[in-house]
Amino acid sequence: MKKMLALVLALMLALTCTAAFADTVYTRVTIDRDLAKQLLPGMGVGKDAMAIVDPVLAVVNALGVNVTSVEDGVQVDLDINGNPALTLGWATDAEGASIVSTLFPNYILTIKNETIQAIMQQMAANTPGGGAGGAGGIDAAALQQVFGSYFQKWMAACAAAGHPGDPVPGEYEFDGVTFDTMVPVTVDMPAIKEATQSLLDELLADPAAMAMLQGMTQGMAQGMGQAGGAADASGFEAQFKAGVEEWMTHFPDTVTAEVYANDGDESGAFYMYAESFREGEDDPFFTANMLFKDQQNMTMGYQMTEGEQITEAGFAMEGSDMSMFFSMGGMYIGLDMSIEDDHFAMGLYFMNPDAPLLTVDVTTAKGGERTLAVDAAGKTALAVEDVMGDQTGQVSQGLMMDIQTNGLGALMGVAMQQIPELASLMAALSGGQATAG
Numbered sequence: 001m002k003k004m005l006a007l008v009l010a011l012m013l014a015l016t017c018t019a020a021f022a023d024t025v026y027t028r029v030t031i032d033r034d035l036a037k038q039l040l041p042g043m044g045v046g047k048d049a050m051a052i053v054d055p056v057l058a059v060v061n062a063l064g065v066n067v068t069s070v071e072d073g074v075q076v077d078l079d080i081n082g083n084p085a086l087t088l089g090w091a092t093d094a095e096g097a098s099i100v101s102t103l104f105p106n107y108i109l110t111i112k113n114e115t116i117q118a119i120m121q122q123m124a125a126n127t128p129g130g131g132a133g134g135a136g137g138i139d140a141a142a143l144q145q146v147f148g149s150y151f152q153k154w155m156a157a158c159a160a161a162g163h164p165g166d167p168v169p170g171e172y173e174f175d176g177v178t179f180d181t182m183v184p185v186t187v188d189m190p191a192i193k194e195a196t197q198s199l200l201d202e203l204l205a206d207p208a209a210m211a212m213l214q215g216m217t218q219g220m221a222q223g224m225g226q227a228g229g230a231a232d233a234s235g236f237e238a239q240f241k242a243g244v245e246e247w248m249t250h251f252p253d254t255v256t257a258e259v260y261a262n263d264g265d266e267s268g269a270f271y272m273y274a275e276s277f278r279e280g281e282d283d284p285f286f287t288a289n290m291l292f293k294d295q296q297n298m299t300m301g302y303q304m305t306e307g308e309q310i311t312e313a314g315f316a317m318e319g320s321d322m323s324m325f326f327s328m329g330g331m332y333i334g335l336d337m338s339i340e341d342d343h344f345a346m347g348l349y350f351m352n353p354d355a356p357l358l359t360v361d362v363t364t365a366k367g368g369e370r371t372l373a374v375d376a377a378g379k380t381a382l383a384v385e386d387v388m389g390d391q392t393g394q395v396s397q398g399l400m401m402d403i404q405t406n407g408l409g410a411l412m413g414v415a416m417q418q419i420p421e422l423a424s425l426m427a428a429l430s431g432g433q434a435t436a437g
Contacts, residue, residue, distance in 0.1 A: 024368035055425035068368040091374035103407035157195035187255035252276035
């Protein structure tokens with residue numbers, strides 16, 4: 001009961017932050033059931049677990065969440081295929097907040113501001129990279145203070161390593177955009193390698209920088225549930241040095257580029273194509289291109305070849321629409337987004353570039369009202385602090401009875417009617433079939 005309350009309160013706090021962007025936010029998430037069933041066996045999901053995949057996805061696809069922000073709180077409405085299923089309301093005052101819901105129609109929960117603050121702090125502490133100062137307890141100001149001068153010098157050296165040649169007039173066209181001038185560029189790779197080695201040497205000689213890097217590494221590892229890195233400073237320094245030196249071995253020996261633009265054009269439009277070569281090889285192992293039409297229209301891409309493995313990535317923006325992809329060794333991940341004044345849509349692609357595995361659709365609107373009254377009339381008041389401090393379960397006994405008898409009964413009635421697959425899901429779960437293969 002305590003864990004359920006904490007989860008509900010955390011969800012309410014998160015949704016309150018979401019609703020701050022608009023008065024009303026409606027969200028639906030859809031998963032391609034056929035595509036998911038094709039992919040999951042290849043990811044190690046066994047036959048028993050696959051038996052519940054389709055009904056679980058049917059439940060997910062049926063749900064819609066509407067969050068309405070009002071002056072003193074939030075209301076969250078859950079619908080199933082457009083049919084009202086559950087409502088949760090939250091109202092605040094100087095002392096704390098009150099919570100009502102169709103899940104427990106005969107109760108009103110109260111919670112003090114101190115408890116809300118403690119829950120928020122716990123949420124932050126349990127979030128990877130959370131807590132004071134972000135990842136590893138390091139804040140952005142500290143990072144800038146310690147590393148700013150190092151990386152400014154390195155970036156300046158890299159910029160100075162590019163040497164433009166004489167402009168070549170002509171007629172050039174890329175994706176319907178024409179240019180009249182091409183400037184060849186060569187990159188002094190020995191200078192970049194020297195600058196990178198100098199950066200490494202300076203960081204290794206700076207105890208404050210190494211301590212901060214070690215703290216960041218350990219913080220991120222712990223946030224991901226992994227071991228916290230090297231046992232001591234000298235061990236971490238050796239690992240860091242080896243990692244950077246390994247990265248430097250993959251630097252190309254020769255880099256050339258061509259930049260196309262229009263002489264005298266102040267729009268900033270340009271096209272860039274770059275190639276990277278290794279010594280003794282005639283074909284580039286890395287190519288990159290970028291077409292910049294204006295601030296809202298551009299494309300970028302790169303391709304890298306290592307033996308028989310080809311890695312590709314791309315990004316495109318056209319007005320408020322954006323897309324990107326990454327492909328390597330038969331794996332494909334893609335993302336597209338469309339953002340309008342009152343609508344956001346996103347598609348996530350995995351393995352199949354032609355059909356999104358997951359889509360998210362969000363509609364926002366101004367205005368909205370709370371339809372579930374947050375008051376104690378006809379209800380039993382129960383303090384969240386009393387429930388969380390109850391060791392016997394007696395304090396929450398009536399609340400649990402209300403949820404099981406009234407709230408869940410109404411919710412399941414709508415769910416069973418709207419999602420036929422739910423019956424098979426419940427049967428599979430009760431029969432112990434939900435086991436991974």
